[in-house]
Amino acid sequence: xxxxxxxxxxxxxxxxxxxxxxxxxxxxxxxxxxxxxxxxxxxxxxxxxxxxxxxxxxxxxxxxxxxxxxxxxxxxxxxxxxxxxxxxxxxxxxxxxxxxxxxxxxxxxxxxxxxxxxxxxxxxxxxxxxxxxxxxxxxxxxxxxxxxxxxxxxxxxxxxxxxxxxxxxxxxxxxxxxxxxxxxxxxxxxxxxxxxxxxxxxxxxxxxxxxxxxxxx
Numbered sequence: 001x002x003x004x005x006x007x008x009x010x011x012x013x014x015x016x017x018x019x020x021x022x023x024x025x026x027x028x029x030x031x032x033x034x035x036x037x038x039x040x041x042x043x044x045x046x047x048x049x050x051x052x053x054x055x056x057x058x059x060x061x062x063x064x065x066x067x068x069x070x071x072x073x074x075x076x077x078x079x080x081x082x083x084x085x086x087x088x089x090x091x092x093x094x095x096x097x098x099x100x101x102x103x104x105x106x107x108x109x110x111x112x113x114x115x116x117x118x119x120x121x122x123x124x125x126x127x128x129x130x131x132x133x134x135x136x137x138x139x140x141x142x143x144x145x146x147x148x149x150x151x152x153x154x155x156x157x158x159x160x161x162x163x164x165x166x167x168x169x170x171x172x173x174x175x176x177x178x179x180x181x182x183x184x185x186x187x188x189x190x191x192x193x194x195x196x197x198x199x200x201x202x203x204x205x206x207x208x209x210x211x212x213x214x215x216x217x
Contacts, residue, residue: 002103003214004154006147008163009108009115010044011185013090016110016118017041018083023076024055027069033059044186045167046141047109047134048073077114081121087184089203094127096207103154107147109134109167129154142167144175151177158214162206169194178213180206 021040112133130153134140159177164185172179181196
């Protein structure tokens with residue numbers, strides 16, 4: 001039995017907003033519209049389909065464009081990896097967690113194809129024993145099913161979910177697992193308004209929090 005730690009991806013392990021921003025504006029440009037990087041950060045969290053809906057609303061374009069934008073967005077997403085980077089300390093922390101014998105996974109609302117593309121590009125794939133995208137199952141976060149599936153794939157042991165947003169917090173609550181909140185990601189509300197077991201702003205803090213809330217001494 002091992003401690004199981006599952007991570008959200010965008011806004012938690014990696015800052016993908018610059019690449020998503022580029023894809024969004026490439027889709028908006030033919031319609032004479034653009035969004036800012038900060039607007040993009042606010043749109044992230046509920047998957048590509050919801051992101052497009054929010055993006056169109058933000059620039060007052062009709063939602064009827066959604067159907068044509070979705071496949072083009074997904075295709076562009078596959079190669080949108082070059083401006084994405086892990087947050088400071090992520091690699092060292094993943095090394096420490098693996099060395100401690102923990103089983104690690106990813107549960108993200110990003111579609112699985114661009115998820116694998118960016119993890120491969122950044123050299124992070126090998127850290128994870130299971131990876132679940134936003135389209136791996138018919139439902140995605142905050143439905144707890146993908147998170148349950150990720151933990152189930154890791155076997156038995158204490159469960160900890162690490163994320164950065166209100167969506168992640170709701171998912172953890174519905175799944176009945178401990179939630180460690182990374183405060184430097186894409187959340188849209190104050191930390192005090194997001195239910196969490198503990199919060200951290202530096203990945204160097206995470207191994208001790210995992211040990212504590214996994215019930216280890």
